[in-house]
Amino acid sequence: MTLKNDRFLRALLKESVDVTPVWMMRQAGRYLPEYRVTRKQAGDFLTLCQTPQLACEVTLQPLHRYPFDAAILFSDILTIPDALGQGLYFSEGEGPKFRKVIRSALDVEMLPDISIADELTYVTDAIALIRKELNGSVPLIGFSGSPWTLATYMIEGGGSKDFRIAKQFMYDHPQAMHLLLEKLANAVTDYLNAQIKAGAQAVQIFDTWGGVLTTGAYATFSLKYMQDIVANLIRENEGRQVPVIIFTKNGGLWLEAIANSGCQAVGLDWTIEIGAARQRIGGRVALQGNMDPTILYANPSAIRKEVGRILESFGPGNGHVFNLGHGITPEVNPDHVSAFVDAVHELSASYHP
Amino acid sequence: MTLKNDRFLRALLKESVDVTPVWMMRQAGRYLPEYRVTRKQAGDFLTLCQTPQLACEVTLQPLHRYPFDAAILFSDILTIPDALGQGLYFSEGEGPKFRKVIRSALDVEMLPDISIADELTYVTDAIALIRKELNGSVPLIGFSGSPWTLATYMIEGGGSKDFRIAKQFMYDHPQAMHLLLEKLANAVTDYLNAQIKAGAQAVQIFDTWGGVLTTGAYATFSLKYMQDIVANLIRENEGRQVPVIIFTKNGGLWLEAIANSGCQAVGLDWTIEIGAARQRIGGRVALQGNMDPTILYANPSAIRKEVGRILESFGPGNGHVFNLGHGITPEVNPDHVSAFVDAVHELSASYHP
Numbered sequence: 001m002t003l004k005n006d007r008f009l010r011a012l013l014k015e016s017v018d019v020t021p022v023w024m025m026r027q028a029g030r031y032l033p034e035y036r037v038t039r040k041q042a043g044d045f046l047t048l049c050q051t052p053q054l055a056c057e058v059t060l061q062p063l064h065r066y067p068f069d070a071a072i073l074f075s076d077i078l079t080i081p082d083a084l085g086q087g088l089y090f091s092e093g094e095g096p097k098f099r100k101v102i103r104s105a106l107d108v109e110m111l112p113d114i115s116i117a118d119e120l121t122y123v124t125d126a127i128a129l130i131r132k133e134l135n136g137s138v139p140l141i142g143f144s145g146s147p148w149t150l151a152t153y154m155i156e157g158g159g160s161k162d163f164r165i166a167k168q169f170m171y172d173h174p175q176a177m178h179l180l181l182e183k184l185a186n187a188v189t190d191y192l193n194a195q196i197k198a199g200a201q202a203v204q205i206f207d208t209w210g211g212v213l214t215t216g217a218y219a220t221f222s223l224k225y226m227q228d229i230v231a232n233l234i235r236e237n238e239g240r241q242v243p244v245i246i247f248t249k250n251g252g253l254w255l256e257a258i259a260n261s262g263c264q265a266v267g268l269d270w271t272i273e274i275g276a277a278r279q280r281i282g283g284r285v286a287l288q289g290n291m292d293p294t295i296l297y298a299n300p301s302a303i304r305k306e307v308g309r310i311l312e313s314f315g316p317g318n319g320h321v322f323n324l325g326h327g328i329t330p331e332v333n334p335d336h337v338s339a340f341v342d343a344v345h346e347l348s349a350s351y352h353p
Numbered sequence: 354m355t356l357k358n359d360r361f362l363r364a365l366l367k368e369s370v371d372v373t374p375v376w377m378m379r380q381a382g383r384y385l386p387e388y389r390v391t392r393k394q395a396g397d398f399l400t401l402c403q404t405p406q407l408a409c410e411v412t413l414q415p416l417h418r419y420p421f422d423a424a425i426l427f428s429d430i431l432t433i434p435d436a437l438g439q440g441l442y443f444s445e446g447e448g449p450k451f452r453k454v455i456r457s458a459l460d461v462e463m464l465p466d467i468s469i470a471d472e473l474t475y476v477t478d479a480i481a482l483i484r485k486e487l488n489g490s491v492p493l494i495g496f497s498g499s500p501w502t503l504a505t506y507m508i509e510g511g512g513s514k515d516f517r518i519a520k521q522f523m524y525d526h527p528q529a530m531h532l533l534l535e536k537l538a539n540a541v542t543d544y545l546n547a548q549i550k551a552g553a554q555a556v557q558i559f560d561t562w563g564g565v566l567t568t569g570a571y572a573t574f575s576l577k578y579m580q581d582i583v584a585n586l587i588r589e590n591e592g593r594q595v596p597v598i599i600f601t602k603n604g605g606l607w608l609e610a611i612a613n614s615g616c617q618a619v620g621l622d623w624t625i626e627i628g629a630a631r632q633r634i635g636g637r638v639a640l641q642g643n644m645d646p647t648i649l650y651a652n653p654s655a656i657r658k659e660v661g662r663i664l665e666s667f668g669p670g671n672g673h674v675f676n677l678g679h680g681i682t683p684e685v686n687p688d689h690v691s692a693f694v695d696a697v698h699e700l701s702a703s704y705h706p
Binding site for chain 2 (some may be wrong): 163164168211213218250252270272276293297331
């Protein structure tokens, strides 16, 4: 099936587009009243993720409101550790938690040797359903957490402020940490390839916590395993290339290394000037980003001004997917998202003559 | 009085030293059992800050245990907003809070026009007392929060995860934000000059939250006001230069701009490779940092290895003050701090032939 709107895929491959494509990390989420209704119907967050019909429904909700140029699968990055038997649950107001934690080399060795793709059929079923419902309107993005990011949750037993336990494990037991990351890289590779086979037309690796590492530890314990994944992904499906986006939050110091990973695009948080990032790596990869999500709390004219500033910073030419520098937060006024998306499409036309 | 150990001041001015000097952000703090005793005696945290005798006592505690090359005044960065009438208090487990918040241009205009130095005599009294007790053993560091960092607390009413309210204020009311930052820059200048007159031999500006801004907003709303402060500080006292250190957490992308601010040294968090930072700005300023504080949870041999790695990355020559990339956390084993400090002194000697 031919895509009606393929700006997003074209921009990721640095091909020409009429306007800059735009989507938002966490675009299917709590800032939308209709999401909160479905979430309530589902009962709990995991049921929402694990019921293809509901995951499909919330994936499409933002597309009904806004002219986004891509849909992204609604799911959670912690489905992989859950499938590995860690016992994911969500406690109100405290975020994700695991019943089991990894604290020793033995814990790592005991992780079951299972096929992630076979375990997470609820994800691939959701993808097939979403593709059917999208009916070729815009492409669908699949995703996974990075091995390092998943490892932090599995070791800490949930979120963390300073990743003390995960880092202590890394410094005290580097070999066990590498074994864990290798297992996770294999799982992520299987998972993303299953998503691609099910219909994901691009994939993003969320390295949410790579930026808490030193430069050396980032290269060794995070980027290395993302490179291994990228090297083993299905690169073409349905007659089109399947682009890979790597997003390391707070990774601005390491852009050159990330751009050399084999990915097609690098996701940027808002702390780096996108024009400076383009100078550094724009010759090799496309860039995705990078508006500060909190700007969506400002008034629509301030939002429009910031969109214009980022477009000007990137400048004319191809290879830019507009996005936030991190996920949209629950308290944003949905009308402000309209202002954001419209500003991107309207103000970017002159950069694509 | 001649300093018995002036390595710290010499290194900040890129003068030769026998070994690399070392101190730790939050070295007087909760990881020390003797601190917890004094803290309990004081009753609450603010009383501890506001009682010169007690502030002096906890300032000196780490010096009795470890051969640190500098003492740092025990205080809190939020003393300035408190002196401006915002009503600082600490709620158990929730961090600092303010009874009053800044939410409008009028709130900014209504801030009292007072002399911070006259309000915060408990700080200058503590400094005088600490200097007397130090008796020339090591230099004493004074400090303040940066205007942007103080403004975030005053607007949010406490700490924040995403600084939504502060950023919304900045984007919606930039003029009022600039007026607030100007008032705070004047207050910080007065405060640091009073600390210098009272005996602080170097000063550090903690820009803890500058790194949450975009590149442009950082230059306009944070660095600009730190530059204004540096330009108006007393540069010499007791016949010696008073060096200024600027520490912006997550400021690694902006090192050149920070180094051009007029400061003598730039504090680095752990995400940047100190050798790369030296290549970028080591010709102009000294560098302070940059071990990941969580490495102190690892075993002593891993700590020593990491100290060695950072010393090797900086390489031979002058202009390095060893420190953590952020404050030490309460749960660290005090014995690990010994391993850290000793490793810096022992392993650095060969870099200062």
